[in-house]
Amino acid sequence: MDQEDIAHVRRFNRSLTRRIGALDESYLGRGRPLGQARLLFEIGPDGCDLKSLRDRIGLDSGYLSRLVGLLVEHGLVDLDSDPEDGRRRRATLTAAGLDEWRAYDELSDGFARSLLAPLDPARRQRLVGAMREVERLVAAASIELDPVSPESTEAKACLASYVGELEGRFENGFDAAKSRPRGPASQPPRLFLIARLEGRAVGCGALYDFDASAGEIKRMWVAPHTRGLGIARRLLDALESEARGAGMKRLLLDTNRSLTEAMTLYEKSGYRRIARYNDNPYADFWYEKMLG
Amino acid sequence: MDQEDIAHVRRFNRSLTRRIGALDESYLGRGRPLGQARLLFEIGPDGCDLKSLRDRIGLDSGYLSRLVGLLVEHGLVDLDSDPEDGRRRRATLTAAGLDEWRAYDELSDGFARSLLAPLDPARRQRLVGAMREVERLVAAASIELDPVSPESTEAKACLASYVGELEGRFENGFDAAKSRPRGPASQPPRLFLIARLEGRAVGCGALYDFDASAGEIKRMWVAPHTRGLGIARRLLDALESEARGAGMKRLLLDTNRSLTEAMTLYEKSGYRRIARYNDNPYADFWYEKMLG
DNA sequence: CCATATATCTGACTTAAGTCAGATAAATAG
DNA sequence: CTATTTATCTGACTTAAGTCAGATATATGG
Numbered sequence: 001m002d003q004e005d006i007a008h009v010r011r012f013n014r015s016l017t018r019r020i021g022a023l024d025e026s027y028l029g030r031g032r033p034l035g036q037a038r039l040l041f042e043i044g045p046d047g048c049d050l051k052s053l054r055d056r057i058g059l060d061s062g063y064l065s066r067l068v069g070l071l072v073e074h075g076l077v078d079l080d081s082d083p084e085d086g087r088r089r090r091a092t093l094t095a096a097g098l099d100e101w102r103a104y105d106e107l108s109d110g111f112a113r114s115l116l117a118p119l120d121p122a123r124r125q126r127l128v129g130a131m132r133e134v135e136r137l138v139a140a141a142s143i144e145l146d147p148v149s150p151e152s153t154e155a156k157a158c159l160a161s162y163v164g165e166l167e168g169r170f171e172n173g174f175d176a177a178k179s180r181p182r183g184p185a186s187q188p189p190r191l192f193l194i195a196r197l198e199g200r201a202v203g204c205g206a207l208y209d210f211d212a213s214a215g216e217i218k219r220m221w222v223a224p225h226t227r228g229l230g231i232a233r234r235l236l237d238a239l240e241s242e243a244r245g246a247g248m249k250r251l252l253l254d255t256n257r258s259l260t261e262a263m264t265l266y267e268k269s270g271y272r273r274i275a276r277y278n279d280n281p282y283a284d285f286w287y288e289k290m291l292g
Numbered sequence: 293m294d295q296e297d298i299a300h301v302r303r304f305n306r307s308l309t310r311r312i313g314a315l316d317e318s319y320l321g322r323g324r325p326l327g328q329a330r331l332l333f334e335i336g337p338d339g340c341d342l343k344s345l346r347d348r349i350g351l352d353s354g355y356l357s358r359l360v361g362l363l364v365e366h367g368l369v370d371l372d373s374d375p376e377d378g379r380r381r382r383a384t385l386t387a388a389g390l391d392e393w394r395a396y397d398e399l400s401d402g403f404a405r406s407l408l409a410p411l412d413p414a415r416r417q418r419l420v421g422a423m424r425e426v427e428r429l430v431a432a433a434s435i436e437l438d439p440v441s442p443e444s445t446e447a448k449a450c451l452a453s454y455v456g457e458l459e460g461r462f463e464n465g466f467d468a469a470k471s472r473p474r475g476p477a478s479q480p481p482r483l484f485l486i487a488r489l490e491g492r493a494v495g496c497g498a499l500y501d502f503d504a505s506a507g508e509i510k511r512m513w514v515a516p517h518t519r520g521l522g523i524a525r526r527l528l529d530a531l532e533s534e535a536r537g538a539g540m541k542r543l544l545l546d547t548n549r550s551l552t553e554a555m556t557l558y559e560k561s562g563y564r565r566i567a568r569y570n571d572n573p574y575a576d577f578w579y580e581k582m583l584g
Numbered sequence: 585c586c587a588t589a590t591a592t593c594t595g596a597c598t599t600a601a602g603t604c605a606g607a608t609a610a611a612t613a614g
Numbered sequence: 615c616t617a618t619t620t621a622t623c624t625g626a627c628t629t630a631a632g633t634c635a636g637a638t639a640t641a642t643g644g
Contacts, residue, residue, distance in 0.1 A: 001408050009423060011427065013404070017312050108302055112299075112305070117433075124293060126429060128300050130429065135307055138419070141406070141411055143410065
């Protein structure tokens with residue numbers, strides 16, 4: 001990463017900050033402080049309970065209570081108890097509040113429009129495309145890997161998605177029980193990693209012991225909407241580095257012919273096809289990589 | 293421009309706002325309110341006079357005075373009168389101020405680095421490229437066209453750059469006096485347009501009367517660092533629309549063989565090669581367009 | 585039922601950020 | 615030299631934004 005790349009990112013941040021500040025300014029044009037405006041906008045046409053508002057915008061509970069109070073006072077918001085949990089309170093927009101919400105929505109739309117309008121169609125498409133690219137790659141950069149227990153809710157949720165997907169993709173469906181790694185029955189993995197994007201699990205991968213000097217990679221999965229961000233690559237790298245740290249000399253893995261992206265990844269990462277080394281009924285190809 | 297494009301721009305704004313907010317947070321980590329931190333950072337290693345600070349950040353003069361006062365009090369900034377204009381005051385960083393400036397600079401660098409670091413080199417390049425594209429296109433969208441007097445300082449500055457460039461590009465140099473449009477001596481243009489990017493003139497173009505039913509486009513120029521943003525196209529469109537409004541049926545223009553981008557633009561915009569219609573010694577090609 | 589946790593509210597604060605009306609001193613136009 | 619403009623400063627304000635320590639009422643696990 002050279003200094004010039006960094007300078008570009010900094011310039012980008014600066015120029016965007018200024019521009020986005022302009023959106024805030026336009027919000028102020030409705031004579032309401034930014035905090036209240038944002039809150040009103042976040043409550044939205046469907047309403048919202050205060051707890052989730054607090055989580056989303058990150059406000060002190062006392063402060064939030066007062067801000068909502070002001071909106072109620074101005075006749076923009078109604079506040080009732082949540083029927084399911086008497087401690088919680090739900091905020092919903094009144095008719096006047098909904099009008100205001102629409103006005104803010106219009107401002108945001110108008111702002112976006114003002115970025116696109118002066119451009120010819122070709123440049124417009126390029127801008128939208130570049131924005132999407134920036135967004136995706138910035139998301140990719142904010143992925144975090146965390147070791148978790150394979151028994152944790154998060155791990156189980158990932159595995160369920162993994163199984164669900166294989167069921168759909170494999171010609172004969174998939175039954176997780178038949179694809180256990182060998183060794184002592186239901187041997188736990190040495191490391192189970194979760195990939196998180198803004199706190200939500202969007203991928204997983206596990207490293208198992210195979211024999212005294214080898215490990216096995218299994219349960220590699222990435223949520224469909226986050227593919228192409230290099231998450232699988234990072235999971236694989238992290239698992240390999242753990243394997244090296246544990247003194248393993250060799251890594252094994254198997255895969256199904258329908259998982260073409262996975263096979264591409266393995267081959268790019270230095271895995272080479274070998275003969276069948278297990279009796280996994282879902283495996284079509286077997287790979288190994290010597291750890292240097 | 294469809295609703296989906298707008299939704300993309302809005303999502304982009306939202307996700308970037310959050311991320312850029314994180315940079316502000318990191319600035320706060322040095323125990324100084326954001327206003328002071330930004331001011332210190334803007335003063336920079338070379339110092340700066342208060343007037344230009346005010347223009348750049350847009351602060352109330354009283355407020356700025358007090359903010360700088362605080363920085364002086366904390367031993368971070370020195371304040372002296374400008375030797376050239378006794379009303380102005382120059383702020384310069386003390387040794388301690390410079391250390392602080394470096395710390396903020398490091399934070400910005402670190403922030404940029406944290407966006408790039410988790411990515412593999414290919415994705416890193418894609419991110420930097422996409423950021424540059426967004427920046428350029430957003431700049432393109434914020435270009436504004438203004439009619440000005442051809443005698444104004446801005447117009448003269450543009451024309452000077454235009455002449456300077458032609459001198460360099462034409463095989464036999466360029467003398468503006470020899471390339472006057474025909475008609476009553478030094479006839480003023482019907483419309484002289486300036487293209488502005490963030491207040492600075494980065495391009496120009498003029499529409500002259502040629503005869504009772506035709507106009508002539510001349511003095512089309514775009515600053516080198518802003519080429520590729522579609523500025524010339526927008527200037528040309530605006531001049532044509534003025535010509536239509538004035539009842540002109542036909543537009544003429546001439547150009548030199550070395551101005552290849554210009555020729556491409558004219559041809560894409562519907563201009564067709566015609567025979568020589570004037571005695572401009574620098575012209576190699578002549579074009580016309582019928583206004584529909 | 586009890587202890588504890590959770591969601592919200594209230595009161596009493598602090599601080600940042602900014603506005604506005606002059607005052608002051610230096611530059612500039614005539 | 616005088617009137618006006620310009621750049622900055624000072625004093626007196628306002629408002630937004632946020633923090634913190636309880637108080638209160640409701641859920642939840644045992």
